[in-house]
Amino acid sequence: MLFNSIDFAVFLPIVFILYWFATQRNLKYQNFLVVVASYVFYGWWDWRFLFLIIFSTIVDFLIGIKLANTDNPIKRKGLLWTSMLVNLGFLGFFKYYNFFLDNFVTAFSFFGKEIHASSLEIVLPVGISFYTFQTMSYTIDVYRKKLEPTKDFIAFSAFVSFFPQLVAGPIERATNLLPQFYEKRIFDYHKAVDGMRQILWGLFKKIVIADNCAEFVNLIFDNPDSYSGSTLLLGAFFFAFQIYGDFSGYSDIAIGTSRLFGFHLMRNFNFPYFSRDIAEFWRRWHISLSTWFRDYLYVPLGGSRGGTSMKVRNTFIIFVVSGFWHGANWTFIVWGLLNAIYFLPLLLTDNNRNNLEIVAKGKLLPNFHELLMILLTFCLTLVAWVFFRADNVSHAFQYLSGMFSISLFSIPDFPGMMKAFLTLIFIAFLILIEWNGREWQFGIAHLGQNWKRPLRYTLYYAIIFVIIWFGGAEQEFIYFQF
Structure with missing residues (x-):
């Protein structure tokens, strides 16, 4: 369902009226309506994609609870990696399978070895990159003990599938959006x-x-x-x-x-x-993604705490991964590399925070x-x-x-x-x-x-x-x- 469509122009007032007039007195009903509305909104493209988002929701909800019940570092890392593998596995298969397959075949052809492999007719689920990163942020924050895991499955489902930002962001952190589902909302004119x-x-x-x-x-x-x-x-x-x-x-x-x-x-x-400058541009463009990569990739890699070589390495990693996140095409990787090159002079002269x-x-x-x-x-x-x-x-x-x-x-x-x-x-x-x-x-x-x-x-x-x-x-x- 597109925001700029007649379908949404009908859908939004109906949900708005039900939300404020039929469920206002009960928080659980409000959250349940959000989940139903979000699934209708997302299923409007293809109802089969709902199984992916529901499965991802269940996996991370259960992993969050299990993380709270153990202090064993090995078990905790195992649970974290389970979440990463499930979410990134779905993302990798639907978004990057054919890209890696085609490049694998091309690479072998340089050595005179012909490999015959058939690409799959894979339909990319709408918004998978966005809600995957959103639910991953929950698991990572629970693992880091920055967030208490929720036991309210409806609230968590509403957080993962919240229809206004489900398909193309902003990529919300659980620390910001999830607590809002615990509090009763009162209409504010x-x-x-x-x-x-x-x-x-x-x-x-x-x-x-x-x-x-x-x-x-x-x-x-x-x-x-x-x-x-x-x-x-x-x-x-x-x-x-x-x-x-x-x-x-x-x-x-x-x-x-x-x-x-x-x-x-x-x-x-x-x-x-x-x-x-380019550094300022990236502080102002797609802020939710830029800060996501900063907090969950750049900082764990060492950020700017190490020497010059580490700073340069981490900068290139963050921009290349950001480019690859956008699509399974070398054009996006080159786009990321080019932005890293733009950023490099500012980094080397310590002017990236101007x-x-x-x-x-x-x-x-x-x-x-x-x-x-x-x-x-x-x-x-x-x-x-x-x-x-x-x-x-x-x-x-x-x-x-x-x-x-x-x-x-x-x-x-x-x-x-x-x-x-x-x-x-x-x-x-x-x-x-x-x-x-x-x-x-x-x-x-x-x-x-x-x-x-x-x-x-x-x-x-x-x-x-x-x-x-x-x-x-x-x-x-x-x-x-x-």
């Missing part, structure tokens, strides 16, 4: 209004920005030889805003929907395209140096996005070769130029609104909150009008494939 604002802005980013950009991205990336360097640059620019509008739009809708039901989810995007505050804080505009650094960081990110979007590595290099040709200085020309110009206007509007709200504590949930009432509602109705009249063709969210 102001929190619900904030949620509606965030949903509205998320729909704008998805339907108007991402879906319109997708039309030109698909056209240009599918035929890179047919267009000038300037057109290819514009195609990469459109993809940068397609993926931002698509993924941060999903996060906004997820966080806003959660607010309607009395839940607080972590912030997943913090205006990343206003970053002044720019911890939002740019131009308390000012209307950035100074010249800040603006230059923002543009440089965006350009580096844009080049990396080409690998993320390309079908394969050779396609990415072909695209970049054409983009950096002499025709880079020509005027872009491709079908649909007028619509593309209108899309650029909407992107400029997005940048303007988010720049204006970059210092808001809860981000875009405060959209227009401090404006005078007539101006505020003019903004809301204008956004609704633009969504209805200028929305692109319905597209699935990009991160559903991850």
Whole structure:
């Protein structure tokens, strides 16, 4: 079920009414309704995938209880590895089986040995990378004794399958989300209004920005030889805003929907395209995944506590694994390596913790140096996005070769130029609104909150009008494939 579909527009009010009017007096009923609604939401794609999420839920629930009942370090490690093998085993089979098989066959062909192996027609379960990491965080935190294991199976099931963020995050920690299922929720009008604002802005980013950009991205990336360097640059620019509008739009809708039901989810995007270096970008982009890898992979590997060689090694590991998490394709691994290379100079000069505050804080505009650094960081990110979007590595290099040709200085020309110009206007509007709200504590949930009432509602109705009249063709969210 897509957030930007009629199905969800019907589903959400029904669940909302049942949640606040039929189950409000009983916490267990509220949690049970969340589980049922989440399974309906997830099963809308393919009901067979429900068996995976239910099995993963049962395994980690039981392992959590067993971890609490033993202090034997060998047994505890065995239980932890059981959880890891089950969850990563499912993820590895559905997401990476054919990738490893194809590369295994290719590797042997270099030595003159032909291996005949058949790939499997495996359908990737929607959101498996997200809920797998979410339930793994529970087991790891219980193992580390940072969290008491729950004995409430319904609450735990609701935590694992919570429908607003089930499919594409944010990847919530058990320490944040699970305790919220222990407390009775009371309807908060102001929190619900904030949620509606965030949903509205998320729909704008998805339907108007991402879906319109997708039309030109698909056209240009599918035929890179047919267009000038300037057109290819514009195609990469459109993809940068397609993926931002698509993924941060999903996060906004997820966080806003959660607010309607009395839940607080972590912030997943913090205006990343206003970053002044790559380190700052990664503190502001897909925050839930970046911090997950930091706490559960980077720090256990030694983090930045060792010498220079250890810091460099851990940095490359974290970025490569992050790239591989995104998909079973060498393009994602190269994308991760490229970001590691971008990050390396900052790490070696101990400048990776600069720019911890939002740019131009308390000012209307950035100074010249800040603006230059923002543009440089965006350009580096844009080049990396080409690998993320390309079908394969050779396609990415072909695209970049054409983009950096002499025709880079020509005027872009491709079908649909007028619509593309209108899309650029909407992107400029997005940048303007988010720049204006970059210092808001809860981000875009405060959209227009401090404006005078007539101006505020003019903004809301204008956004609704633009969504209805200028929305692109319905597209699935990009991160559903991850």
